[in-house]
């Protein structure tokens with residue numbers, strides 16, 4: 001698989017088979033992805049990988065702490081503006097439409113959201129830890145590691161779903177993982193083998209066109 005194919009075919013998978021991802025494979029994925037760049041090569045990240053009973057303990061932790069809260073680093077800015085607001089709305093509506101859950105059925109939508117806290121059935125998950133003292137630049141660099149992990153995993157047939165939903169569990173996760181005083185969990189990532197029979201995995205998100213997001217200057221075309 002080349003990089004272009006990986007970028008085009010990686011999707012967020014939200015239903016996994018129970019088949020385990022061996023530790024050696026997770027290690028290999030992180031070993032490849034750790035070559036992601038970061039400003040000043042500070043590598044402002046730490047990864048916690050969980051499987052088996054450790055993963056199950058997190059599901060129990062989340063259930064005991066629902067709905068949780070996003071604390072001082074909200075997942076989205078308040079009153080998200082256009083065009084971002086509509087994009088967010090569309091991918092959500094597309095997902096619920098595949099699942100046949102209408103807008104009025106808030107309980108079913110919440111139950112689907114809560115599947116995040118079961119890692120969508122994945123056998124394995126990663127948590128990305130950053131030091132609170134890091135600035136917005138370093139948060140962006142952590143994203144490079146995450147995308148690198150998602151692509152390196154996908155190259156090996158391992159699907160993923162990044163899960164900022166776990167931001168709602170930052171306080172209990174901090175205690176559970178025994179993080180340092182200035183450390184925090186940014187995001188989770190479910191890892192495993194996609195359940196190709198699950199309707200939710202037919203969701204395909206779209207993207208703004210090149211000309212909508214890029215200004216070309218001085219090329220003389």
Ligand SMILES: Cc1cc2nc3c(=O)[nH]c(=O)nc-3n(C[C@H](O)[C@H](O)[C@H](O)COP(=O)(O)O)c2cc1C
Nearest residue numbers: 010011012014091116161162163164165166187205
């Ligand atoms: C940092 C990050 C956090 C995300 N958190 C969640 C999440 O908590 N739950 C979820 O179902 N999807 C989550 N997603 C998946 C996005 O909704 C998804 O990437 C986007 O809709 C584009 O779809 P695609 O990944 O299938 O291309 C997250 C994605 C990113 C990059």
